[in-house]
Amino acid sequence: MSTTNAAALVSGDPFEGLAIAWTSSELTLAEKAYVIASLHMRSRMTLEGTARMTGATSAQIQALLELATLDDEDLQRVSEANPPATTWFLFAGASSSAIKAGIDALRRPQSVEKSALLEVYEAIRTTVGPTPDERIAALPGKTLEYLHKKGIQYGGLSEWQAKFLRSISGQKRSGKTPTEKQLAKLREILILLAQKGAISRKSVDGDQALCNEVLDALGI
Amino acid sequence: MPTKSYPNPPSPKLLEKIGATNLTLADAIAEIVANSFDAASEQGNCIVEIDIKSDEIRVVDNGVGMIESVLVEATKLGIDMSGVITKHAGNKGKFGLGMKTACASMGRWWAIYTRPQGANIEYRVVFDLSEWEKKIDSADAWTINVEDLQPDFSGPLGNRSYGTAIVVKKLRSKDPAKGAVLKKLGESFKPHLEQGDCIIVNGDKAIPHTYRFVPGSLVPINILCGPKNELLINGWVAVDAQTHNDGQYGFNIYRKRQLVQTWNQDWFKGHLMTSRIIGEVHMDFIDATFFKLGLQHSDVWQMASARMKEFMKPIVRASRDLSREGNVHSPARRKDIIDTMRGELKLNPTDLPSQIPINAIIDEEPITDSVSADKPIKLIVEAEELILQNGTRISISRLERSMGEDGPPFDYLDDDNDPVGLQTILNSDHPLFLRAKDPRHIELLATADSILRYLIDRCGLESRRAVEIRNSWLLKALSGAKGTPK
Numbered sequence: 241m242s243t244t245n246a247a248a249l250v251s252g253d254p255f256e257g258l259a260i261a262w263t264s265s266e267l268t269l270a271e272k273a274y275v276i277a278s279l280h281m282r283s284r285m286t287l288e289g290t291a292r293m294t295g296a297t298s299a300q301i302q303a304l305l306e307l308a309t310l311d312d313e314d315l316q317r318v319s320e321a322n323p324p325a326t327t328w329f330l331f332a333g334a335s336s337s338a339i340k341a342g343i344d345a346l347r348r349p350q351s352v353e354k355s356a357l358l359e360v361y362e363a364i365r366t367t368v369g370p371t372p373d374e375r376i377a378a379l380p381g382k383t384l385e386y387l388h389k390k391g392i393q394y395g396g397l398s399e400w401q402a403k404f405l406r407s408i409s410g411q412k413r414s415g416k417t418p419t420e421k422q423l424a425k426l427r428e429i430l431i432l433l434a435q436k437g438a439i440s441r442k443s444v445d446g447d448q449a450l451c452n453e454v455l456d457a458l459g460i
Numbered sequence: 461m462p463t464k465s466y467p468n469p470p471s472p473k474l475l476e477k478i479g480a481t482n483l484t485l486a487d488a489i490a491e492i493v494a495n496s497f498d499a500a501s502e503q504g505n506c507i508v509e510i511d512i513k514s515d516e517i518r519v520v521d522n523g524v525g526m527i528e529s530v531l532v533e534a535t536k537l538g539i540d541m542s543g544v545i546t547k548h549a550g551n552k553g554k555f556g557l558g559m560k561t562a563c564a565s566m567g568r569w570w571a572i573y574t575r576p577q578g579a580n581i582e583y584r585v586v587f588d589l590s591e592w593e594k595k596i597d598s599a600d601a602w603t604i605n606v607e608d609l610q611p612d613f614s615g616p617l618g619n620r621s622y623g624t625a626i627v628v629k630k631l632r633s634k635d636p637a638k639g640a641v642l643k644k645l646g647e648s649f650k651p652h653l654e655q656g657d658c659i660i661v662n663g664d665k666a667i668p669h670t671y672r673f674v675p676g677s678l679v680p681i682n683i684l685c686g687p688k689n690e691l692l693i694n695g696w697v698a699v700d701a702q703t704h705n706d707g708q709y710g711f712n713i714y715r716k717r718q719l720v721q722t723w724n725q726d727w728f729k730g731h732l733m734t735s736r737i738i739g740e741v742h743m744d745f746i747d748a749t750f751f752k753l754g755l756q757h758s759d760v761w762q763m764a765s766a767r768m769k770e771f772m773k774p775i776v777r778a779s780r781d782l783s784r785e786g787n788v789h790s791p792a793r794r795k796d797i798i799d800t801m802r803g804e805l806k807l808n809p810t811d812l813p814s815q816i817p818i819n820a821i822i823d824e825e826p827i828t829d830s831v832s833a834d835k836p837i838k839l840i841v842e843a844e845e846l847i848l849q850n851g852t853r854i855s856i857s858r859l860e861r862s863m864g865e866d867g868p869p870f871d872y873l874d875d876d877n878d879p880v881g882l883q884t885i886l887n888s889d890h891p892l893f894l895r896a897k898d899p900r901h902i903e904l905l906a907t908a909d910s911i912l913r914y915l916i917d918r919c920g921l922e923s924r925r926a927v928e929i930r931n932s933w934l935l936k937a938l939s940g941a942k943g944t945p946k
Contacts, residue, residue: 287867297913299871299885302863324875326883329859355855356877393484393633394640437643444664445637 246271254283255293262294269307270319276301277308300325306332314339321346326357334364341367373423375457376430381412383450384426387433390445396436401429430458467599476568476589478561485517485636486644491562492519492626493645493659497652499523499624501577506657510645512636517566518616520625525576528606531583534559535572535604559626563587568630575611577622582611589630642666651712651719671738673698674782676798679775679805681741685767686760690745693764697739697772699779699798701788704735711739715746727768728776736779737772774804792865793891845879846911846933848919853879858907863887872910874918884910908934 245266249257261267261275280290280301291298307315307328318331321343331339345363346356365371370378388405391397397405408418408426418426433439434455443451493508500506501524511518526534563570568589575582584607595601611617616625638661645659645666653659659666677699685691700709710725728734745760778801787793802808846854863871869890875881884907886893896902908930915926 287863297871297873298863298868299861299873299883302861302867302871302885303873306861324877324881325873326857326875326877326881328873329861329883329885355857355879355881356875357855357857357881357883389635390637390640393486393637394643395484395486437639438637440639444639444642444662445635 246275249275250278254279258283258290258293259295262296268319269322270315273304273308273315273319276304280305303328303332310339311336317343323360324356326355327360330357330360330364335368338364338367372457372459373420373427375459376427377418377423379412379454379457381409381414383453384409384412386447386450387430387439387454390438390447391429391433391436394433394436394438396433396438397429401432405429427458430454431460434458434460469597469599469602471597472592472595472601475560475564475587475592478564484640484644485512485566485633486640488562488565489517489519489641490644490648492559493521493649495559496521496523496624497649497657499525500657501622505655506652508657508659510641510659510661512638512641512662514634514636515629515631517628517631517636518625520616520618520620520623522620522623525622525624526574526583527576527579528583528608530576531572531574531585531606532604535585535587536602563626563628564589565632567628567632570626570628573616573625573627575617575620575622575624580611582609582615582617583607584609638662638664643669647708650708651722655719671698672701673738674701674736674788674794674798676795676802677775677778679802679807681739681771683767683771685763686745687763691743691760691764692745693741693743693768695739695741697737697741697775699775699782699801700736700738702736703732703783709735709737711741713746714740714742716744720746726765727772733780733783734776736782737775741768771805774801777801777804846882846929848929852919854882854911854914855879856882856884856907856911858884858886858903860886860888862889865889865891869893870906870909872913874914882910882914904934904937907937 245264249261257279258276261272261279264272267275276290276294280287283290283293285293287298287301290296291301294301303325307318310318310332314336317339323331323343323346327342327346331342334342341363342360345359348359350356350359384405388397388402388409391405392402404425408422411418411422430439439451439454441451441455489510493510496508496519497506499521501522504522506521506523508519508521510520564587569587571584571586573582573584585604586607587604613619616627617623642661642664645661646653647669649657649659649666650668653666653668679697681693681695681697683693685693695711695714697711707730708723710723710730711721711727712719713721713724728737743764745764778797781797782788782794787797846856848854863885864887867887867889869892870884870886872882872884874883884903886903886906892902893899911933912923912926912930915921915929916923919926921929
């Protein structure tokens with residue numbers, strides 16, 4: 241690890257250091273992330289300002305800033321794998337176990353049909369499990385029907401939201417999967433009900449198991 | 461022309477119909493509790509105990525109770541009780557519909573037990589809708605039977621010297637939610653609860669609602685008005701982070717530290733857009749009987765109101781602006797709106813009041829959703845590939861990330877794998893996405909922009925050729941086909 245070089249850059253002039261760090265072939269990915277994140281903070285420039293100064297795109301800088309927030313060990317692991325830039329955001333948002341799975345996927349022989357990004361994404365997804373949307377989609381119609389009634393009692397739903405919840409509970413009961421748009425709306429309504437206290441980890445309404453089921457699905 | 465008179469009483473079925481309202485259980489109980497506060501004894505704080513079971517709801521208070529004639533009037537529909545009882549300033553029950561509507565909406569059987577202060581007696585009236593609907597339409601149909609009893613210490617009123625109990629059975633709701641009732645009562649009777657009155661639901665005390673005001677929106681009020689500037693209005697007003705569609709917004713008005721009116725909205729037009737306005741004012745110059753006697757038309761009130769209406773204009777504007785287009789969720793726009801409001805009020809944008817006013821519950825923490833789920837990265841692979849003339853395969857993907865409101869609306873990054881990865885990053889914080897009616901089109905345009913920039917920046921293509929390829933990809937992406945320009 242070229243620590244001296246990275247340390248010198250971090251303590252030097254931020255504007256000069258940013259351009260050097262981005263184009264340096266000597267710095268590892270972890271060092272690049274650390275130096276650019278430090279100098280970006282010190283320079284007090286906007287994301288676009290730092291991008292202009294380095295010649296990178298704003299998205300590349302943002303991805304590095306996010307990578308720099310990883311634990312040292314995780315960042316080091318990602319850095320050693322030196323994954324393609326399109327996977328940076330995925331690694332930056334992943335847990336230790338998901339990072340390991342993503343790196344393993346990169347090390348496996350690549351399929352001609354599939355990009356490295358997709359391989360990493362699928363490996364991370366498999367480790368992390370279903371997304372909140374998938375968990376919400378799996379909530380039974382009976383649960384949603386109950387929440388419709390409870391939401392009305394808590395005064396937390398507009399007329400439209402109450403109708404929507406009732407209709408989606410019927411849709412679920414008949415075995416239909418909600419569309420992506422419906423899921424987004426359902427998620428919004430469930431969060432609203434949680435904010436209004438109708439769905440709570442400390443429910444006083446004798447429905448704790450159901451509340452937990454919904455809050456777990458929301459990932460709250 | 462001769463005129464004949466006929467008795468014209470409503471059908472007894474009306475009582476059933478008034479119960480078929482959209483009142484929630486929490487709303488209905490709040491109506492009854494409002495009556496309890498109206499009947500509060502002047503000795504000590506008002507205590508209302510509520511017991512919610514799956515087959516019965518009880519609301520018992522330690523108010524002054526009702527003598528027989530008051531009880532008879534109270535059970536009539538549409539009676540203005542101010543002509544019957546001595547009302548306290550700030551009374552809530554006005555049209556005499558609250559209690560009957562509330563009881564009928566909760567259940568099909570209810571009884572009122574009341575033990576008037578200073579009399580060793582207890583009265584009971586029972587309403588059973590199944591009996592009531594059998595009655596034949598006539599002037600006598602609305603006759604009620606008041607039972608005159610010795611105080612029954614094992615009954616709903618227990619060993620209270622005086623008070624009123626309402627017991628509702630044959631409930632319309634099979635699973636009444638206690639939590640919703642506690643929450644509603646904490647919101648509706650916040651000023652009373654803060655003054656020491658007490659509402660207990662199944663053993664749990666209702667807690668006064670805590671507001672989360674928009675940071676910087678709390679404004680002190682210190683206004684002198686009147687011909688000689690002798691009338692002082694002081695207090696505070698703030699803009700709440702959420703709207704209130706239940707009417708519980710506006711000003712709580714105090715006289716000599718005693719609450720005289722709750723949620724007054726005389727100084728601005730009350731509707732959802734202005735329902736973020738929450739405030740407290742002390743107006744010691746008004747008479748204790750001010751609201752009771754309808755003195756809102758007096759010169760003193762008119763003068764004070766005119767001054768308050770003028771003062772409130774920037775705050776009302778801020779409440780409206782925050783309610784538009786999700787502005788309240790955007791820190792930058794929220795700050796602009798609040799700074800504009802403070803500027804109009806001649807307050808320093810960063811200047812917060814040095815003294816926290818009485819009863820003001822302030823949350824000056826930055827507003828974030830009190831619950832927010834982690835949003836995992838969602839990758840979208842768009843029209844999987846773009847194949848250039850030289851055989852370069854480009855795998856196109858899209859991700860949504862947070863890059864700040866001041867960041868670019870979208871941007872890209874790429875790699876040099878085979879196939880080449882080209883990734884469009886959509887900035888979820890950007891106002892473009894908050895206001896977008898059809899995000900799908902913006903996502904496609906953002907990807908098209910990435911393709912154009914990639915072809916020029918990385919592949920060194922002339923812009924005209926890059927535009928042709930982009931346009932070709934965009935057309936195919938719009939029609940859902942894979943993009944393979946020739």
